[in-house]
Amino acid sequence: MPITDVLLALLVQVLWGMNFVAAKVGVDSLPPLVFTGLRFLIAAALVLPFFPVPRGRALLGVLALSFTFGTLHFGVQFMALSHVDAASAAVLLQTGPPFSTLLGVIIFKETIGWRRIVGLILAFSGVVLIAGEPNLGATGPVLMLLLAAFAWAVSNVIVKMTQGIPPLAVTGWLCLFAIPQVAALSWVLEEGQWEAIRAAPIEAWLGVTYTAVFASLVAHSLWYVLLRRHPIGVVAPWGLVAPIIGIAAGIFILGEAATWQKLVGGAITLAGVAIVQIRMARRGRPVVGTASPETTRDPCQTMVDAPSPNHDARPEGAAPDMLVLHYTGMPDEATALARLRDPDAKVSAHYLVDEDGRILRLVPEDRRAWHAGVSSWRGGGDINSRSIGVEIVNPGHEFGYRPFPDAQMAAVVSLCRDVIDRHGIRPGNVVAHADIAPTRKEDPGELFDWPRLADAGIGPWPHHGESHAPAPTEAEALAALAAIGYDLTETRAAVVAFQRRYRPTRFDGVMDAETARLAVAVRQTIRTAEATASRPHG
Incomplete structure (x- = not known):
């Protein structure tokens, strides 16, 4: 990561870390649900003029997010923050990734290794230690912060329904739809709202503005830029810097007590979260199969053989005249690779391109891989018999669709250029999986950089x-x-x-x-x- 992007990542973490201080200052003067509603109002007002109302399934996804991410995550978080210090909140909210791991095990039957199990134990052990911190008082606020973190994890599952909508548009519309929800809760649970708004000092209004503009819109936009430029394994660990900044800001700016329970419990929790988050980002990266460098048109590119049994002979006389690009649509590279090599799954592709640019060769090109399914292009079927299939690692719309990192796109361009040159594949036969199976598929999706391929003469x-x-x-x-x-x-x-x-x-x-x-x-x-x-x- 170049120094400019390192500084950008640090800036994002500072913006997020200082958010705990800004929110704490705000909820000390405003009822927390009023504070939440005002934050949503500002964010929606700044964003929505630029984006149309989502429709269909995407609208249902945004409505669901307005409850899980808007009301539960932010509303409950700010309610708890009015009773606990910013430093403790900064740590407790980091249990989101461990909750995501647990949801992956429960909902998606994902298997986890011993390292992530250790990470989960550490993360929640630190929470127990923090919960016993004398200055926290009742455990209710601690449970509320854990609920807010859990709501964040659930939202990561629901966000797949918002495919095709820019992230800022999702943010704006979920904020708008969440406003009546938090307003209704405020009417039931809070009192003196108008008096608090009229009497709120300038610090409270600055806190609301900061959380809406800088911590939400600016920081998330910059984070999205980093995800477009680099693999998730490089970017994700930076998220651990924000709670450290939040703890330091709470102690040194707000004068919060630095008790041993808070410091030790925070360190244990963050260590556990680090293990979980880094394993989530990098899982599946070890070399698989026999490393056999293969020189292609790009002499810097190497491939790793990871043979799949899932292939058969091409029909006599059939030669590849199509290139089909897919995303894996699975939680991580290891899960995708295991499925592509599982004889019972009966699916495969010729190549798998990881987020760091590593290319795995699964099926020889002269064999028929099983990747296209029921599909059609230019009036012809049985696409498997006449194509080369490339799977590109990405969680897809079901598991948290995200941009394709630069290193991965560079590898895809190099691989595709080599394939089409060797087989003489025509531009019109470089296709997406969604192109050949539009009623069933949507990959590689709207975030895939087709113009970059076209600039290289591909498609x-x-x-x-x-x-x-x-x-x-x-x-x-x-x-x-x-x-x-x-x-x-x-x-x-x-x-x-x-x-x-x-x-x-x-x-x-x-x-x-x-x-x-x-x-x-x-x-x-x-x-x-x-x-x-x-x-x-x-």
Whole structure:
């Protein structure tokens, strides 16, 4: 990570760490649920003018998040913060990753190793020690903070329903939908709200503004930038710096007591969280199989053989003329690799690209891997018999979809460039799994960097015509989609798949003017590229 990104990561942690102080100052003057509602109001007002209302399943996801992440996580957190010191809250809220691990075991039947079990034991042992700290008084606030951390973990599961919506839009709309919830709770549980608002000092208003703008919108946006640039294993451990800053700020700025229970319990909890979080980020990274460097068109690239038994012979005369890109859609690389090599799973791909850029070769290219399923492209089926399949490690929409790190994208570009050059794959036959199976699949998804591939000569990317030119009719646009290769049996699903790839900011399945122009532009781009590629030279 370059020094600029190190400083950026530190800035994010400072913003998040100081959030505990800002919130503590705010809830000391304002009822905590009023404070929560004001935070949501400011965040929603700043964000929502730029984003449309989500629809369908995404709307249900945002509504669910408004309760779990808005009301439960933030509302309960600020209610507890009015009774405990900022330093203790900074530590107790870090139990979110351990709760996520437990949810993975319970809901997704994920297996965990002994290191993460030790991490869980340490994390919650530290919580027990902090709960006995004399200055905390009753254990009720401690339990409330643990509930807030648990709500954060649940929200990480629910967020998969908000696929296709920019993170800031999710934040803005969940804040808006949470406002009536916390207002109703405030009406039931609190009193003197208007008097508190009128009498609140400037420090309280600065606290509200800080939590809404800097700790939420600014910090999360910068964190998202880091996730786009680097593997999760590099970025995630930085999250452990925020509670340390929160503890220090509580002690040195707010004058909170530094008792031995708080310090020792905090150290134990953070050590346990560190083990859990780093193992979550890096699990599955050890070299698998026999390391056999293979020089490709990129001499710096090496592959690791990790053979899968899940393949059979290609039909006689069938040669790869398609490249299909997938994401793994599983919690981590180890789980995905285990499934791709499990004989009972009956799924595989030719290659697996990890987040750090490591490439695993699972199936020889002359064999038929089992990755495409029931699918169709350009009128043909049995895609497995005529394609090379590449699985790209990403949790996917089900387990916390996130951007593809730069190192991973560089490896994907290098691998794909080599594959299409060796097999002579045409630009129009470089496809997403969602393109060939639009009613079943959505990978590699809207965060995948297709323009980067196109810049390297891999697959098409449209050159827009004049925006004021008349839009093609719906019939013309659908004809363009069919010519590109989409199966229009389920028209809306095909349009969604096309939009997810070529207009990733909005994929609602509506054949609007922009989508129609894009469809015609992509068709023309493919025709031009393939005509150029097939033109005789000499």
